[in-house]
Each structure stands twice: as structure tokens, then as C-alpha cells.
Amino acid sequence: MAKIDFAAMAPQLLEKVGGEANVRALSHCATRLRLVLVDESKAATDQISAMDGVVTVVQAGGQYQVVIGNDVPMLYEELGKITSLGHGDGAQEQGGEKGSLFDRFIKIVSALINPVVWTLAGAGLIKAFLTLATTLGWSQESTTYTILNAAGDSALYFLPILLAITSARHFKANEITAVALAGALVYPDIVALNDAGGAVSFFGIPVVMTSYASSLVPIIVAVWVQSHLQRWLTAVLPSAIRNFMVPLLVLLIMVPLTLITVGPVTTALSNGIASGMNVLFEVAPWLAGAIMGAFWQVFVMFGVHWGLVPVMLAQYKDPGYSLMAGPIFPAVLAQAAATLAVMIRTRNAKMRQLAGPASLSGFLAGITEPAIYGVNLPLKRPFIYGCIGGAVGGVIVAAASGATTSFVFPSLIGIPALLGQGNLLLVLLGMMVAVIISFTLTLLLGFKEEADAAGTTGPAESTESAEPTLALTSPVPGRATPLEKVGDPVFSSGALGGGVGILPTGGAVVAPAAGTVVTAMDSGHAYGIKTDDGVEILIHIGLDTVNLKGEGFSPAVTAGQRVDRGQPLVEVDLEAVRAAGYDPTTILVVTNTASLAAVVPIVEGEVTTSTTVVEIDH
Structure with a gap:
């Protein structure tokens, strides 16, 4: 079948059903556009049935059903652009998900990160091998290194842009507008404003700058708000100006709104955590180590870790080392170890294929995004086991006064940065304990895996592909x-x-x-x-x-x-x-x-x- 131009089809269909005034309600299911018409006799059923892209027309149960097939959401979306119909329909809302708030959050994050997790895993391996190469003496000044580093770093750095695409699909927002919104957050001039550290304002409103590179939650929240704003604007704006005014107004509102609201919240949390951790490292190092070991990955998830990084960088100048950075090593290695245990225990071939390289990039380069977002967080328990292992290891590392003398990704390859401060044997023991605890808990206690109940594994798929x-x-x-x-x-x-x-x-x-x-x-x-x-x-x-x-x-x-x-x-x-x-x-x-x-x-x-x-x- 030839590709259907749903943008052209939508106004034709609307006219043939008697116009927007003749449509009382509009929704869709998996294959059908479902309309409740004021007067079904006004619909030109024979002409609609003959339209390219229409399979058939069914009139039943008080509904006028236009059968389209799998592409019906595309036609529904185009109708939404030229009418005020369909928005708010119960069948289209996302609010019907069941479970606790935490469960719903995990499901949303998993759904949004799943399409990009393989790219993150591949990029993480590039970073891992580059880190290994530089540790062995390869110069970071070469142009070859710069090009390869860009290949390995871009997916993680521009993660908000990748998530803008998946978030827009999930929340039914315009993808291109969402990408433009995310692009503004990591736009070079915006990054420069954050790096400069000076006062920033928007028409006199103070803007507290922060870094959105590699962040997860801010863009998800922003696109969710965008989806509601977009639907409201689509409903109230005249059709003659709707196509360009909706994205114009969305960007005019959402870019400054996100910077004005998310920045202060993130910065306040970051500063509060940084101040609290500084005090704890002075009065109760073991407790500070436990918190850093357990919650570092959570800080990263919400982007508040950027408030801790400047503190660590300042500590490298005075006193010359950062105690705050030491417990991050067991936090990262524990998550990588939990992912490794998932690879060994899982009966899901696809999960095994992802967990292997994700674990490797975590161990070697400290790149844990593929491990966390693709494996541990969706399965929940491995993430918790990793936090437990990180907490125990963090206590030991902090008690041993483990600290880094330079800024490195916490990983096996980054261990040389720990030399010269604290009791190195105890520091290494802390990392080993973190790995053993998280690996053992995941391997022995396991996790709920949806595919287990059906007993399906990779071999079933290989049988399909062989026949x-x-x-x-x-x-x-x-x-x-x-x-x-x-x-x-x-x-x-x-x-x-x-x-x-x-x-x-x-x-x-x-x-x-x-x-x-x-x-x-x-x-x-x-x-x-x-x-x-x-x-x-x-x-x-x-x-x-x-x-x-x-x-x-x-x-x-x-x-x-x-x-x-x-x-x-x-x-x-x-x-x-x-x-x-x-x-x-x-x-x-x-x-x-x-x-x-x-x-x-x-x-x-x-x-x-x-x-x-x-x-x-x-």
C-alpha cells in the first residue's frame, strides 16, 4: 500500500463526515477512528469507504467507526491539529496507570529510556576503551582522540535531546518542538551562562543557571508540561494560524519557564546536599560515606550531582584532595556488579545482551546510565541492591579517608586517582565489599522478571529466525x-x-x-x-x-x-x-x-x- 498523507486526508475526512460541527466526540482504538456524529445521515459513507487509507466503515453502537489499521493514531493526531476534537478523551489520557507513585515513575522512566539505552551502552563502551587507552599513555590532545571522544560522549551529553523524542511520543507532544526545547537547555550560549557564574535574568526575573547536560528528569517534566500546553493551544487557536503559532508559543513559554523553575529547584537541592555532605564529612564521615555510596546514582538521576562537582573541584585546589569523591567509587561499582549479576541470572536473552556491555562500561569507565536505566532501575531490586552495596562500601571508604586527588570517572581505571590519600587497602576493600554485596544479593535474591512467568528465553527467538x-x-x-x-x-x-x-x-x-x-x-x-x-x-x-x-x-x-x-x-x-x-x-x-x-x-x-x-x- 502506498504511504498515506494523513495531513491531507484529515480535512477531507472531516468534510465528508459533515464537518466539525457534526462531530460530537472523537477518539480512536488500535485500528479505528471512533466518531459520535450529531447526524449520521450527513456522513458520505460511500465516499469515505473509497478513500485511500480507509479499510472500511462500520456504524454500530452509536458510533461511526472509520477503520484505518495500525496508523490510526497518525490520522487522529492530524485531526487534532485542525479541530478541537478528541482532547481529554479518557481513552487517550495517561492517568490510568495503576500502582504507587514510585512504580509509575519507574515505568515512565523505563519506557522513555528504553529506546535509547542500546545507544548509551555502545557509547559507554567507546568511553571505556578510550579511558583505558589514555591510562596506558595515549594523549588526549590528539585530534583522533577528540573525534572518538565525541562519538562516545555525545549520546550521554545530549541525553535530554534523546529523551525529548521519547517523552514527546509518550506524552503525545510534538516531537520536533520537544527537541527544540531540549536543545535550548544544552545550547552553547546557555551552557556558557552557567559556566560563567554571573547573574542571569529574563525580563527582570532572576534565572538560576544549572547544567542540564546528561540530565534525565528536567526534560521529562518539561515535555509533560509541553504536552498539556500544546493540547490547550491547539484547542483554542484558530486553524488559520494554529500550525505555526502552537510551536511558537510553546517554545516562548516553555524554554524560559523550564530555566526559571527547574534551575532554582535543582540548584537549591544541589547546594543543600553539598552543604550537608561537607558538614557530615567533618562530624560523621562514615554516615557521609553511606549516603554518598547509597544515593550518588539517585543524585545523578535528578541532576543534582552537578552541585557537588564544583565542591569537589574546589577541594582539589585546597586541601588538594576530595573526600566527597571517594565513596562514589563503591556506588558506581556496586551498580555495575548488580548488572553483571542480572546478566548471569536472567533468562531473558535481550536483557542478557544489554546487561553484559552495560556492566562493562560501568566497571571500566564509570558510565552507569545503560546499566541503571536499561537494567537495574526497570527491574527495581538490582538497583536497590546496588544502593545497599554502595552504602556499605561507602562507609568503609569514608572511614579509611579515601579521597581522589584529581577529577576522574569513578571506575576501575580511575583507581590511580585514589593513591596518596587515606588507607588504600581499606579503600580497595570498601570497593570490593560493595561489589560483592550487590552482586550476591542480586544473584541470590533475584528480581521479578516478566518473561520468567512464561518461561521464555532467547532460544525461542533463535528458533523463529532459523525457520x-x-x-x-x-x-x-x-x-x-x-x-x-x-x-x-x-x-x-x-x-x-x-x-x-x-x-x-x-x-x-x-x-x-x-x-x-x-x-x-x-x-x-x-x-x-x-x-x-x-x-x-x-x-x-x-x-x-x-x-x-x-x-x-x-x-x-x-x-x-x-x-x-x-x-x-x-x-x-x-x-x-x-x-x-x-x-x-x-x-x-x-x-x-x-x-x-x-x-x-x-x-x-x-x-x-x-x-x-x-x-x-x-
């Missing part, structure tokens, strides 16, 4: 039925592709194959997965269950996340679905059937989540 036919297993246990018997004309007609229906006997819905989650509806009722070899799969739980707006659905994955075959996607309360009057039949459809050689349902009757229900010939 010419891709087998899709049932996403739910139950009774399989031919797609044409499903009580929904869009699915039963095969308009969305070939597949199978399953009447579930259990509420745990799992991935039928390994791949990347490209669609995860906020209502939890539908998920799109794209396999590595390009097969596009839709798992739709129940018929018209989008109307439940998430009630009875507990999602386990988010868009952009990598999943293995059998990995839980969502837990469904089937009784609640039935009690609400909805058919819980779960549909498995291959939405790009037309581009494949064959999509063949091969089973009818009782199935489990290990039963192959569809075979695909590429």
Missing part, C-alpha cells in the same frame, strides 16, 4: 475459533488481515511472538507488536472493550518496549468485562497480511499460550 515460517502462539488460553465467526464485521471480514479468535478462559494476555510493542492503548484493550522480520501483529482483547476505558485491564507493557514470546502484555478481569456486557473474545490478527506470502490459521479448539494458532510464510 522460514513464523509461528504465532495463542495470546490467551481458551477455545480458538475461525476469524470469520468472530462477532465483529471488521475482524470477521478479514479487512484487517488474517488471524484467529480465542474465547479466553484466563485473563493473562501474553505476546504471541517476540518483537517491539508499537501500539499499547491506554485503555489496555489492544496491543500492536512488530516482529524483527517485519510481521505486524494486533492483539485485541474483547469486542468494543475500548468503551470500558481501562476498567478491568492492568497493562504490563508500554509502547516502544521489547517483548519476548509469552511475556505478559496485560491482565484482564474477564468477569468485569462480561458483567459490563462485552464479549471477551480475543482477536489475533496479522495486519500486514497483504504483504506476506501466507497467513494460515492452523488450529481450532482448546489452546494454551504455548499452542501455535497461526503460521506465517514470508
